[in-house]
Amino acid sequence: MAEIKLINVAKTYGKGRKAKNAVHDLSYTIDDGTFVSLLGPSGCGKSTTLNMIAGLEDISAGEILIDGHRVDDLEPDKRDLAFVFQDYALYPHMSVFENIAFGLRMRKVPKAEIHTRVTDAARRLDIEHVLSNRPRALSGGQRQRVALARAIARRPAVFLFDEPLSNLDALLRDQTRSELKMLHAELGATSVYVTHDQEEAMTLSDKIAVMSRGKLEQFGTPFEVYHQPATEFVASFVGKPRMNLFTAAKLASGHYGLSGTHFTVDVPAVQAPEMRIGLRPEECDLRVPSSGEAAHGTVRTVEPLGNVSDVILDVGANQFLSRVPGFGTFQPGDEVVIDTQRARVHCFDIKTGLRI
Amino acid sequence: MRRTATAPAHVDKARKKDLRFGLMLAAPAVFIVLLLLGYPMGYAFYMSFQQWNDKLGMDHPFTGLSNYTDLISDPQFHGAMARTAYFSVITVLGGVALAVAIALLLNREFKGRTIARVLLLVPWAVPPVVNGIMWKLIFDGTSGILNGLLKSMGLIKDNVQWLADPSTAMNILIFAEMWKLLPFLCLLMLAALQGITENLHKAASIDGAGAWNKFWRIILPNIRGPLMFALIVQSMWSLKVFDTIYVLTGGSGGPAEGTTTINFLAYLTNFSNLDRGYGSAMAVTIMVLVLLVTAFWILLFGRLNRSKGDIND
Numbered sequence A: 001m002a003e004i005k006l007i008n009v010a011k012t013y014g015k016g017r018k019a020k021n022a023v024h025d026l027s028y029t030i031d032d033g034t035f036v037s038l039l040g041p042s043g044c045g046k047s048t049t050l051n052m053i054a055g056l057e058d059i060s061a062g063e064i065l066i067d068g069h070r071v072d073d074l075e076p077d078k079r080d081l082a083f084v085f086q087d088y089a090l091y092p093h094m095s096v097f098e099n100i101a102f103g104l105r106m107r108k109v110p111k112a113e114i115h116t117r118v119t120d121a122a123r124r125l126d127i128e129h130v131l132s133n134r135p136r137a138l139s140g141g142q143r144q145r146v147a148l149a150r151a152i153a154r155r156p157a158v159f160l161f162d163e164p165l166s167n168l169d170a171l172l173r174d175q176t177r178s179e180l181k182m183l184h185a186e187l188g189a190t191s192v193y194v195t196h197d198q199e200e201a202m203t204l205s206d207k208i209a210v211m212s213r214g215k216l217e218q219f220g221t222p223f224e225v226y227h228q229p230a231t232e233f234v235a236s237f238v239g240k241p242r243m244n245l246f247t248a249a250k251l252a253s254g255h256y257g258l259s260g261t262h263f264t265v266d267v268p269a270v271q272a273p274e275m276r277i278g279l280r281p282e283e284c285d286l287r288v289p290s291s292g293e294a295a296h297g298t299v300r301t302v303e304p305l306g307n308v309s310d311v312i313l314d315v316g317a318n319q320f321l322s323r324v325p326g327f328g329t330f331q332p333g334d335e336v337v338i339d340t341q342r343a344r345v346h347c348f349d350i351k352t353g354l355r356i
Numbered sequence B: 001m002r003r004t005a006t007a008p009a010h011v012d013k014a015r016k017k018d019l020r021f022g023l024m025l026a027a028p029a030v031f032i033v034l035l036l037l038g039y040p041m042g043y044a045f046y047m048s049f050q051q052w053n054d055k056l057g058m059d060h061p062f063t064g065l066s067n068y069t070d071l072i073s074d075p076q077f078h079g080a081m082a083r084t085a086y087f088s089v090i091t092v093l094g095g096v097a098l099a100v101a102i103a104l105l106l107n108r109e110f111k112g113r114t115i116a117r118v119l120l121l122v123p124w125a126v127p128p129v130v131n132g133i134m135w136k137l138i139f140d141g142t143s144g145i146l147n148g149l150l151k152s153m154g155l156i157k158d159n160v161q162w163l164a165d166p167s168t169a170m171n172i173l174i175f176a177e178m179w180k181l182l183p184f185l186c187l188l189m190l191a192a193l194q195g196i197t198e199n200l201h202k203a204a205s206i207d208g209a210g211a212w213n214k215f216w217r218i219i220l221p222n223i224r225g226p227l228m229f230a231l232i233v234q235s236m237w238s239l240k241v242f243d244t245i246y247v248l249t250g251g252s253g254g255p256a257e258g259t260t261t262i263n264f265l266a267y268l269t270n271f272s273n274l275d276r277g278y279g280s281a282m283a284v285t286i287m288v289l290v291l292l293v294t295a296f297w298i299l300l301f302g303r304l305n306r307s308k309g310d311i312n313d
Helices: A046-054 A096-106 A111-124 A140-153 A170-187 A198-204 A222-227 A232-237 B009-047 B066-072 B075-106 B113-125 B128-139 B145-152 B166-194 B198-206 B211-222 B224-239 B243-248 B262-272 B276-307
Strands: A004-013 A020-030 A035-039 A061-066 A081-084 A158-162 A190-195 A207-212 A215-220 A244-252 A255-257 A264-266 A274-279 A285-287 A297-304 A308-315 A318-325 A335-339 A346-348
Touching (some): A020 A061, A020 A215, A046 A158, A046 A190, A081 A140, A081 B198, A096 A111, A232 A244, A244 A318, B075 B113
Parallel strands (some): A035 A207, A158 A190
Antiparallel strands (some): A004 A020, A004 A061, A244 A255, A244 A274, A308 A318
């Protein structure tokens, strides 16, 4: 079907001294039939990247290939892709049927074929009963479905999604998310999905491209992004609750400590005098210090969530979060020891932020 | 639902009190409008059924519909109707089309767009009479700026009597009127265009709509409301055009009635010939005409609206 290849793609706004780089030097390949998320905070260039793939924005440098053919100088409609917008972008003056059919009509698809494809798409998304309505008569969830139906009726090689769930309420969002996943499994078309919600990215994607300030931070599977974050940014952005990140100084070979505290971490085979250490809250256990053992920190607050509780500690000048099972037994003011035995220790270079 | 049926008495009372207070607040405005609009309109209607010519004395015999039947066979009125039709078709359809075109251009990103938008409004800031005088000074046959300019460029040898030829005078009138009306129409259309979200344009691009399809199938239907409004108000203004004619032709509607539209003819009949009855019949006819044209636009756009909603068309 379609493999999307980005080669040194860059986007610059403005000219001369006012020029601003929105996207720097992106190079990666989205394999045929995979679902890839572009994940990052607002302003990281993810939507710009999607628009460049779609042809809604020109690229300033580099090449975009779909199935080996260069497409970056083609008009959007010549790239064989469909786009689902955040605000759905339904044509307000057309019925749902016409909204879905419009792209087909523009492509001179025969009438009978249009009818089949529209009703088929509507059946898949369960919006057959609203085909004659105008978009404004629909609920947010139904509009979202119409936007999806418009995309699938076209039967494109590539689906592009620009935060399609962010205008839905929480319950509907979860439901639509799993439907999207099933839809992708059914259709098998290459999909690129922009989101700032890491949960969406993790649940939906085969691969995630994490972006920050116009740069690609990591391109990997959800497992890699979560368990082997390539940069400190990825470590801090992916994972809920956020990973604990702090600067630690070398005490002995392979032994680093948080200054001003008794909290130490063992890191084999690292030589730097100082580095950034990352520990996932759910991998750090807490216990009461045994006699003669120095405490690592003091409990500040406990946030019970039912199945787990987040315990926030003061460790020296830093805050540290630990996720413990159930409601936990800790009270504010308790002195505790942080047990990192089962934790995967992530080390990052203090200057470059790269994984060591 | 049941609550309204068994609403407590004091709620009903409070609502009535609110209503009365609201009516009281609106009353002075309603009274003034009735006095300044309703009374003259009613009086004109009343006069139109009488032979009421101030030159023929103070006797005003009731003549029924004879003023109206006279209109049907009056060649002067026919001429004025034809000129009004010519003037209105060009200023309404041409003016609105031009306004949409200019608004489309101004809606694009380009350097100096803000300045262009401000400059667009300048003619609107000029009072109508000043606008008329300005064009009179430009097109004047003996001392006009245009003749001077064309002569210095060697394009003409002798002065052209722009405003002395009935056909050129009418076209200059149309030009001056367009100059005045475009800013408002452009602004209206620009505001309407800006109501169309960026993503709708993008969606249309992805769907494969070219510039032509985008304009006819996406942009135009989405500015239908403001477009209808523009066509209605401009139709009213064009059918009732007066001030520009008055200033440009020195209050004559000339040359040789070349710029006498129905409204101007009604004015001349009423206030130059002092034939109040006949002039009032014209004024009432114009009012009916304006209502008919307005109804036409509303019906037309209403139909368009319905036919677009069908599936499988």
